Amino acid sequence: MRVAAVNDLSGFGKCSLLADISVLSSMGIEVCPVPTAVLTAQTGFSSYYMHDTGDMVQHSKEEWSKMGVTFDGVLTGYMPSEEMAGSVLDFVNTFNREGAVLLVDPVMGDGGKCYSNYSDAMLAKIKDLAATADIITPNLTEACLLAGAELAATGSKAPAGESAEGASDTFASDVASDEIAEIALKGAASEADRDRIVEIARRARAHAEQTVVVTGIPGEGDELYNLVVYGDKYEYICGKTNGRSYSGTGDLFAALLLGNILNGLEIVDAVKAASSFICEAIAATTSDDRNYGVDFEKVLRRI
Template identity: 35%
Template structure:
């Protein structure tokens, strides 16, 4: 019998027990895509921070010994993906992990969760932003939203709609940081959501979908997990982004139909069968 190599990805993110985001999204999404998801928790929360109360346990002190055991076991990964990182120390730990585990065949995806709607999160001091640029430079694929793209590129965030020409320039500016592929996600253009993307020296292209329903937590995690899975499976960036955009939209529509509370994220579990089918096409 041939030795079957199942693709594996190390997923670095927080674990929120309730609310459908971060690792509780990545694990089932990547599993549905046929990829083994190996989590590296950065913190443990009872539920995401959009709820009025939550329990929080910082896992920073445990990350290095956790990763060290993987080194001792000689584990290898086809991909490494990063989500929310809450401190400069966590960023440095992740940079060291990428350097230690990266091989010529390892793909690295960085989702630089730094802010939204033109405002950086409180933890993102100028020094933290500088460290995140260093991590972004190690990425093969970078998936910021528009706020994060502007922070990383050190350009002002425009409250109005950016022109397609300006967005293309922003994509190219981010590529100069180091990543070969860039996707700026969820850009509002009238009633549409647009993703601006480029892979290598290929042209900057724009994928548009009509916005559906209310903005919900965790949809970015669904999106970036599918991008990571597609990358590990060897897909083109355009194919991955198309699948991610379609699946997220379907999840939002279905969640609205079922009147799922917005804070509870999207009921992607009911659509995992369709994700399996779309992955196998």
């Protein structure tokens, strides 16, 4: 099996393409990377250099089309700009054949705040891209943004973030909207909250056949949920957190989920397996600095 992974490549942070390639290769799946940008370190660090490689998306589309190659899956992640999101949509439309699985991670913000590259135009492009997907994996903030423009009032912003677990200076200084902030920070603390998040997830999807996995939903105490909405069904999958957040866990989750699906697991079992791996990787991590990511290398052998 073969997957095209469209994402950035960061020297430090254990995220994005590094996570995609490591996980999917360990699952026996060939990975063909398409770098949207190359960074010295993921954007949660106080200093980093980013080199835009957006032309690689177009060149990869053209050259791979000449080769006549096909993909069993396509995975998309961080988009530095709305123009990049448009190029990635063109790439996806070229290679998203019948029977392939397209997973879109709509990276736009977290914790009720938007990343600095977010705009209404970016949201529109991400929505167009997400509409083509079989599976989308937003966090709760991103699910709110996808669910409806009436929720998406934009505030001032700080450097763009690549993962739901980036450092605090990754985020906007103002919330995306008061409602989104309230939902994102409260999470699934009560049954009413959980019901509301299910409705948000249903509104976030482009059509009833699309699967939405809302990731990293805080619960009570050390509880952390992933919500799967598929068809007219849904299921909350509860895990435990150590109270710390890390760079790259969203990227790891997306790659694990796609790999599990391609290897034959049903969606709920695929999410459970991905969630279990993330919990093990966090437990194996010795660093307190979340910018460096989790020590997933220590547990790769289990997949």
